[in-house]
Amino acid sequence: MKNIKIKVTLFSVSLLLSLVCAEVGLRLLGYKMLNDREAQFFDDKEKHELDKNVNEYREDIRIENKEGDDYMADLPLIEKEHDVFRGEVFEMSTKKKGHKFQYRVVALGDSVTNGGNVPLRMSYPYQLFNLQKKKGGVIKFDVYNEGICEHNTYTTYNLLKDNIHSFKPDILLVLSGEADRFNPVGRKPPEEEKGNFLSELAYKFNSVLHELRLYKIYRGIKLNSRLSPSERDVIYLGTNNLKRSIINYDWMQKAYAQVRKKNWDEANKYLKELKPDLRKELFFTGKEKDIDRKMFDIVEYNVLLIGDNYMAHGNYEDAVKHFSDVIVKFPFFFPLANEDNGIMYYLNWAISFQSTYSADYVLEKFEEIKRRFPEYAKTENFEMNYEIYRDYEKSMKHIQDTRIENLRNIVKYANKRNIKVVFLNYPADFINANKALEQVAKEYSLPFVDNNTVFKKLVERDGRLKWFEDDEHPTPAGYKVMADNVFKVLSTMDL
Secondary structure (H helix, E strand, C coil), X not given: CXXXXXXXXXXXXXXXXXXXXXXXXXXXXXXXXXXXXHHHHHHHHHCCCCCHHHHHHHHHHHHHCCCCXXXXXXXXXXXXXXXXXCCCCCCCCCCCCCCXXXXXXXXXXXXXXXXXXXXXXXXXXXXXXXXXXXXXCCCCEEEEECCCCCCCHHHHHHHHHHCHHHHCCCEEEEECCHHHHXXXXXXXXXXXXXXXXXXXXXXXXXXXXXXXXXXXXXXXXXXXXXXXXXXXXXXXXXXXXXXXXXXXXXXXXXXXXXXXXXXHHHHHHHHCCCCHHHXXXXXXXXXXXXXXXXXXXXXXXXXXXXXXXXXXXXXXXXXXXXXXXHHHHCCCHHHHHCXXXXXXXXXXXXXXXXXXXXXXXXXXXXXXXXXXXXXXHCXXXXXXXHHHHHCHHHHXXXXXXXXXXXXXXXXXXXXXXXXXXXXXXXXXXXXXXXHHXXXXXXXXXXXXXXXXXXXXXXXXXXXXXXXXXCCCCECHHHHHHHHHHHHHXXXXXXX
C-alpha cells in the first residue's frame, strides 16, 4: 500500500512538472516567434516607400482644411527609424534602433486605441510619437500601441499581466471599458453568488485555465476535430455584394430548416440557389457528423456582413432585428461560437444605440430558443447572454461594477511595479465607461485625459462627421486630437 502511494505521488509530481515545463516552453516559443516576426516586419518596412494610404489621407485632410485648422494639419508620415506592429490577436512593437528613450509608453485598450478603422499611422499612439518631433526638443517617449479591438477591461488587464516582461512600461495609457457591454469574457458571477465560496473558486479557476497555452492548444484541437479535412480548409466564401449576401442568407435559412427535419433532398433544392462556391461547400448527404459546424462558418460571414452594413449606415434598429432573428433561425451560434460570439457582440452593441427595440424584445427571442431548441439553451454562451437580458438594468449595473473593479486592478498592478498610469476617457459619449474611467482616476489621483469634453466642443463647432467615422471611432483627424490631448498631459507630469 505504501509503495502504491509513493508511485502515485511520484507520478502526480512528474505530471505536474511536465505540464509546467510544457506551459513555460510554449510561452517562450511564442515570445521568440513574435520577436522574429516583428523584426522581419521592421526590416521589410524599411525597404518600402512611404505608405500611400497616409499620403492620401494627408491630401484629403489638406483639402478639407480650408481654414487652416491646426488639428487637421501635418498628419504624420512614416518615420523610418520607428515603426509599430499592430496585429489582429497580439500587439508587439518593433525595436527602436540607435536611440535610447527616457520613457517607454504602452497604450492599452480596445479599437479606439488600436485605431482599427484607419491606417496604422493614423492611430493615436503612433501620432503621439510623431507629435514629439513637431513640438521640438528631446524625444523622450517611445510609444507602443497595444490596443486590441473588442478587448474589455478584463482582457486588457490580463494582457498587461501576461506580457509585463515584454512590455516593460514606464507609463501606461489606459482607455478601456466600453467593450465590457458587448464582450462578456471574464465577467464574474452575479452579485447574489459572490458569497458562494465554491462559485467564486470555480470562476477564478476557469479564468486561470482559459489563459493557459496548453488549454488553448487543447481547445483548438477540439474545435478542429469536429471538421472534415475539406472543411478545415474552408475560407470564408461569400461576396462583398450586400444584395447577394442577403439572398444567400435567405436560402441558407430555408435549407437549414429542412436539415433539422432531415429532409436532405429538400434542403439541397434550396442550396442550388446559392452562389456556386457556397453551394459546393454546403451540399448535404445525410452522413455528416456535425451539420451545424458545416453551416456555421459560411452562414456567419453573410450574417455579419448584412448586420455590419446596417450599423455602418447608422441603422441600428434593423441591425437589432436582424441579429435577433438570426439567433432564433441559427441557434447553433451559441455552442459553436463559444465565448467569441460575434453575433451577440454586435447585437449587444446595436441595442445600445437605438430605442425602437427594448431588451425585452431580445429576451423574447431567447425564450423562443429555450422552447424550440432546448439543447442550445443549455450552453454556457446562451446562459451568459440570457442573464444579461433577463434583468437588463441589473446586468448593466453589474457590468459597471465589474468594469470599475478591473480598472482598479490595472492601477494596483501597475502601482506595485512603480509604473505610472494615465487614464483617458472616450471621445464619444459612452457615459458609463467614461464615468468609470474618471471615478477610478480620481480614486488613485491619476493624470486624466479628458477627450470627451474636447470632442464635444469640436463637434458643436464643426459637426460630427469631421471628427467621428461612426458612433465610436474617430477620423484620422480625431485621433490627432487624442494624441494632442495625451501629449499635453504627459508634458506636465512629474517624471
